[in-house]
Amino acid sequence: MTLHQVGVEVDESRAAAPRTSRWRRLRPGDWAVRLGAIAVILGVWELFGPTLNKLILRPPSDIVRAFFELIANGELQDAMSQSFRELFGGLGVALVLGLVIGIASGRWRFVYNAIDPLVSALYSVPSVALVPLIAVAFKSIGDPPRIATVALFAIFPILINTQQGVRNVDRQLLEVARSFHTSERRLWTDVIIPSATPYVLAGVRLAIGRGLIGMIVAEFFIGLVGLGYLIIAYENVFRIDRMFVPVIVVATMGILMMGLVQWLEGRIAPWLKKEQ
Amino acid sequence: MSALVARISVERASKRFSSGSVTVFEELDLAVRDREALCILGPSGCGKTTLLRSMHGLVPLDAGRIVIDGAEVRAPRRNVAMVFQHFGLMPWKRVRENVAYGLELAGLPKATVDERVERYIELVGLRGFERSYPNQLSGGMQQRAGLARALAVEPDILLMDEPFGSLDALTREILQDELLRIYQLAPRTMVFITHSIEEAIAMGDRILVLSARPARVRELLQVDIPRPRTVAGVIAHPRFIPLRDHCWRLLRERAA
Ligand SMILES: Nc1ncnc2c1ncn2[C@@H]1O[C@H](COP(=O)(O)OP(=O)(O)O)[C@@H](O)[C@H]1O
Numbered sequence: 076m077t078l079h080q081v082g083v084e085v086d087e088s089r090a091a092a093p094r095t096s097r098w099r100r101l102r103p104g105d106w107a108v109r110l111g112a113i114a115v116i117l118g119v120w121e122l123f124g125p126t127l128n129k130l131i132l133r134p135p136s137d138i139v140r141a142f143f144e145l146i147a148n149g150e151l152q153d154a155m156s157q158s159f160r161e162l163f164g165g166l167g168v169a170l171v172l173g174l175v176i177g178i179a180s181g182r183w184r185f186v187y188n189a190i191d192p193l194v195s196a197l198y199s200v201p202s203v204a205l206v207p208l209i210a211v212a213f214k215s216i217g218d219p220p221r222i223a224t225v226a227l228f229a230i231f232p233i234l235i236n237t238q239q240g241v242r243n244v245d246r247q248l249l250e251v252a253r254s255f256h257t258s259e260r261r262l263w264t265d266v267i268i269p270s271a272t273p274y275v276l277a278g279v280r281l282a283i284g285r286g287l288i289g290m291i292v293a294e295f296f297i298g299l300v301g302l303g304y305l306i307i308a309y310e311n312v313f314r315i316d317r318m319f320v321p322v323i324v325v326a327t328m329g330i331l332m333m334g335l336v337q338w339l340e341g342r343i344a345p346w347l348k349k350e351q
Numbered sequence: 352m353s354a355l356v357a358r359i360s361v362e363r364a365s366k367r368f369s370s371g372s373v374t375v376f377e378e379l380d381l382a383v384r385d386r387e388a389l390c391i392l393g394p395s396g397c398g399k400t401t402l403l404r405s406m407h408g409l410v411p412l413d414a415g416r417i418v419i420d421g422a423e424v425r426a427p428r429r430n431v432a433m434v435f436q437h438f439g440l441m442p443w444k445r446v447r448e449n450v451a452y453g454l455e456l457a458g459l460p461k462a463t464v465d466e467r468v469e470r471y472i473e474l475v476g477l478r479g480f481e482r483s484y485p486n487q488l489s490g491g492m493q494q495r496a497g498l499a500r501a502l503a504v505e506p507d508i509l510l511m512d513e514p515f516g517s518l519d520a521l522t523r524e525i526l527q528d529e530l531l532r533i534y535q536l537a538p539r540t541m542v543f544i545t546h547s548i549e550e551a552i553a554m555g556d557r558i559l560v561l562s563a564r565p566a567r568v569r570e571l572l573q574v575d576i577p578r579p580r581t582v583a584g585v586i587a588h589p590r591f592i593p594l595r596d597h598c599w600r601l602l603r604e605r606a607a
């Protein structure tokens with residue numbers, strides 16, 4: 076896949092930015108439907124799940140109990156602090172590198188040509204395939220290779236979206252800026268950065284999901300720690316109720332972080348939500 | 352006397368776009384006098400925007416030159432401001448910030464910026480919308496902001512690229528009247544591009560009729576309709592119908 080094709084995908088994610096903003100303000104009716112659907116699913120699961128498969132479909136009430144057990148014995152807190160250290164470290168690295176490389180390659184043809192083959196290649200390879208290599212490269216099974224894994228999973232949506240955001244700046248606005256004698260610095264602050272912002276935030280939203288996958292994968296492959304360890308450990312002893320706890324924590328984390336980014340988008344890019 | 356001095360002169364200017372080998376105009380000559388409103392009238396796609404962009408130094412010519420105040424134009428000059436057909440407002444700036452844009456870039460002190468922004472927002476009738484984003488405004492209101500942004504830098508020369516071309520007929524006429532009123536308050540050199548004959552007659556002291564691409568000067572017409580003008584007054588004026596018919600014939604001859 077060439078970066079150009081990737082760009083087409085990214086354009087869709089860009090198109091998703093204003094579209095989601097239309098849905099950002101959920102009406103009370105929306106919430107009722109959402110919560111109702113969740114309640115129905117949990118209710119059916121609770122009542123009929125165990126009759127289908129007693130081992131795997133443990134009822135939600137068991138999972139809630141397991142949740143408190145894992146908090147009481149401290150396992151969950153330990154695993155979460157371990158995992159979130161990796162997650163935030165990795166996302167931080169991905170954000171900094173993704174923004175810097177994305178901006179540079181979006182603005183300067185030379186940088187674009189220099190990094191495009193590498194980015195395309197790395198983006199095409201399933202990131203999972205590179206995880207064992209990362210451990211070897213770091214000669215360690217500690218936090219650094221796991222953070223690097225999260226960064227590897229998360230960087231591409233940020234990098235490519237930022238790059239496309241910078242490249243897709245409205246040419247007409249660039250001309251308006253020139254017409255009013257802009258400096259290069261003001262061109263960035265007035266035109267390029269604001270117009271790339273929705274792309275970047277859409278990239279960050281995608282990066283959060285991929286980063287969470289990277290976190291669990293890293294914990295499976297490198298050292299077996301954190302929430303990934305809890306999943307494997309309790310799966311191996313068929314404590315499926317306990318196994319579900321870290322799974323749900325990861326899912327909740329994803330929802331919360333993406334919600335945070337959407338809230339941030341309303342803060343950083345208020346012009347997008349005034350579209351109605 | 353000074354009214355006859357050329358403020359802008361286009362001398363044997365040629366422009367091609369190599370992509371598609373389109374010759375937009377070739378050996379074009381024209382002069383814009385000081386403080387006149389020159390309308391450039393031509394069919395869509397004949398190269399009017401390209402001509403105006405080259406007058407502003409936004410695109411280089413292939414041959415010939417454009418001179419403003421004795422100096423060849425190579426980049427946008429401080430005393431020239433442009434109003435765009437597409438409005439060209441920054442979606443992320445509120446009306447106030449959009450109008451302040453040129454002033455800030457000119458490095459004016461904040462007090463001056465504030466005073467001018469307020470004055471020109473008032474002048475174009477945008478009072479009360481200072482804190483709106485462009486996408487909260489109608490097209491007519493957006494172009495009022497575009498106009499205020501250009502006027503606020505108090506340019507000697509205004510370049511207008513079909514500023515009302517994308518507005519509905521009613522809004523267009525309202526804004527034409529507003530521009531006539533504003534122009535009356537402070538006449539300045541203005542190049543006004545349009546493909547509407549009525550608009551050219553209403554706005555212009557002279558009308559330069561261009562042919563289809565490659566654009567050539569078909570004729571230069573004097574509009575002997577006194578100012579202050581209103582659109583309705585111009586249309587009711589006895590000179591209007593003959594001028595309109597003449598322009599029609601010039602444009603149609605070539606199109607047929
Ligand atoms: N940047 C460009 N690259 C290539 N062709 C262009 C460009 N800008 C305009 N053209 C072509 O030049 C011609 C004149 O365009 P334009 O000046 O926009 O006409 P008008 O404003 O009179 O409608 C058109 O055929 C258009 O397709």
Ligand SMILES: [Mg+2]
Binds near residue numbers: 399400401436512513
């Ligand atoms: Mg045009």
